[in-house]
Amino acid sequence: MFRPGFRRFASNLTSSASEFAYTLQVSQAQGTVNGFVGAIGRTPLIRLNKLSDETGCEILGKAEFMNPGGSVKDRAALYVIKDAEERSLLRPGGTVVEGTAGNTGIGLAHVCRSKGYQCVIYMPNTQSQGKIDLLRLLGATVHPVPAVAFDNPENYNHQARRHAERLAAETGNAVWTNQFDNTANRRAHIETTGPEIWAQTNGAIDGFTCATGTGGTLAGVTRYLKEQSEGRVKCFLADPPGSVLYSYIKSKGALTERSGGSITEGIGQGRVTDNLAQEIDLIDDALHISDEKSIAMVYRLLDEEGLYVGASTALNVVAAYEMAQVLGPGKTVVTVLCDGAYRYAERLFSRGWLQGKGLLEAIPERLHKYIVL
Numbered sequence: 001m002f003r004p005g006f007r008r009f010a011s012n013l014t015s016s017a018s019e020f021a022y023t024l025q026v027s028q029a030q031g032t033v034n035g036f037v038g039a040i041g042r043t044p045l046i047r048l049n050k051l052s053d054e055t056g057c058e059i060l061g062k063a064e065f066m067n068p069g070g071s072v073k074d075r076a077a078l079y080v081i082k083d084a085e086e087r088s089l090l091r092p093g094g095t096v097v098e099g100t101a102g103n104t105g106i107g108l109a110h111v112c113r114s115k116g117y118q119c120v121i122y123m124p125n126t127q128s129q130g131k132i133d134l135l136r137l138l139g140a141t142v143h144p145v146p147a148v149a150f151d152n153p154e155n156y157n158h159q160a161r162r163h164a165e166r167l168a169a170e171t172g173n174a175v176w177t178n179q180f181d182n183t184a185n186r187r188a189h190i191e192t193t194g195p196e197i198w199a200q201t202n203g204a205i206d207g208f209t210c211a212t213g214t215g216g217t218l219a220g221v222t223r224y225l226k227e228q229s230e231g232r233v234k235c236f237l238a239d240p241p242g243s244v245l246y247s248y249i250k251s252k253g254a255l256t257e258r259s260g261g262s263i264t265e266g267i268g269q270g271r272v273t274d275n276l277a278q279e280i281d282l283i284d285d286a287l288h289i290s291d292e293k294s295i296a297m298v299y300r301l302l303d304e305e306g307l308y309v310g311a312s313t314a315l316n317v318v319a320a321y322e323m324a325q326v327l328g329p330g331k332t333v334v335t336v337l338c339d340g341a342y343r344y345a346e347r348l349f350s351r352g353w354l355q356g357k358g359l360l361e362a363i364p365e366r367l368h369k370y371i372v373l
């Protein structure tokens, strides 16, 4: 009897083992789940074949783009809403308010529709019309507000908080889900993502790395893996340009001014959020990943693996590749495939946009056939 676990990811699968892997998937597909929220999680762990063969390591990506709302943030959206319900801040017909420009809003809008809540989203008015349209068609009320820094009271997060406070005072049935500092976000990953990765690798995992937006994924998965392995699994932060966390970890606690930006949407941070704060000492090291490396990996994953992913996913995979080189041959490194490229296609695959960002040269000539927009 084939033991389910890490070895089924081996590149030299025998035909009976690969048949077994197929049967396993079919048996997992049996049965039904309860509504949209029942379909969140239990995502596959994909062996990135070319990168694994090249490094002599197992480089595995947690396919979070397969969540029903299309990203890793479905897990956090479900948990912050469940938390509000459990604390009796939200009852049927209530309103969920959040400040978000991206995947969290989409996840919340889906979960709200499926549970019958109203969803109100504040976002900086620099965001694309496409994002606003998507949230509106998912039933959310969207407030685009001036794009000002977090320390300004008119920042979208503070506006969301005040809106929720007003509504809660009037109706007693509204909540600001506060993804950055609400640790129910991290709990989603301690209770689901971490355990799934541990089970899917049969505990044969040596390293985990991912980038942070709120920090929920990195903190939650790190906490679980460190506990299970009694500290053996190494956990690295992957940081884009413009984020302060790389130097925070390298300097063991010095917070610098944020400067510059990155093409990687949804990640990079200017402060230690509450989601990160309790676990940041567990992080072993940090990797700084340039936009040039991330964009090249977007194209490489498409060409070699058939994976159509966003830039934060590509950054994570570059980090996993570099972590594999640090840990050495024979090790298993897991990262997160956060979302698909669908929402970013008009930028990531546009010659004009790539030229404007000075990134065209970062993409090898043989992959320019994918620059179709």
Ligand code: PMP
Pocket: 071, 072, 073, 102, 103, 104, 211, 212, 213, 214, 215, 216, 217, 218, 265, 266, 267, 310, 312, 313, 338, 339
């Ligand atoms: N990638 C993408 C595309 C995201 O939208 C986010 C969340 N903002 C992340 C990665 C990071 O996830 P987390 O908030 O758990 O740090």
